Amino acid sequence: MRLNPYGEDAVNLAAALANRRPESADELADRCRAAGLTLERPVTADDLDRARAALNAWERVVDAAGEQERADLLNRMLAEAAAYPRLTSHSGTGWHLHYRDAEQPLGSVLFTLFAVGTALHLAGRGMHRLRRCEVAECDTAFADTSRTGRQRYCSQRCANRDAVRRHRARAAVT
Incomplete structure (x- = not known):
């Protein structure tokens, strides 16, 4: 079975690029290829600008x-x-669905992937499943793809850091 490419992978790519913004068109191209996107044309500075607008x-x-x-x-x-x-x-x-016109530059493809992928993610899993990490000093955005829909942290590292902080706070009170 082929899953919709606009789902979880697209929203996770948006989070990855938003949390660590690409600094050049070449970096954007490399990270998109690494995420499994097929690049049909050279990536330009205009693509980088459009991708940044999509991420904003x-x-x-x-x-x-x-x-x-x-x-x-x-x-x-x-x-x-x-x-x-x-x-x-x-x-x-x-065969798969596209929600964009054919032969679009990468920046426009990313805008569509992020919009449609996020919409499918939220409609299918719940409107609350897109957030920032609950650790005060972490500002990382993530899509909650957990089975229960209660993910509060961007990573296990942040979850552990917060658990240690809560434990120490309780120990200091007693």
């Missing part, structure tokens, strides 16, 4: 105050990014 919009969705604000911001991204869905088979990847 995506982070506003992450930081939204509530579900309605999150939906409104994401709907704006979708309106700007997505075209009608279409079946496509390119680069030997097999």
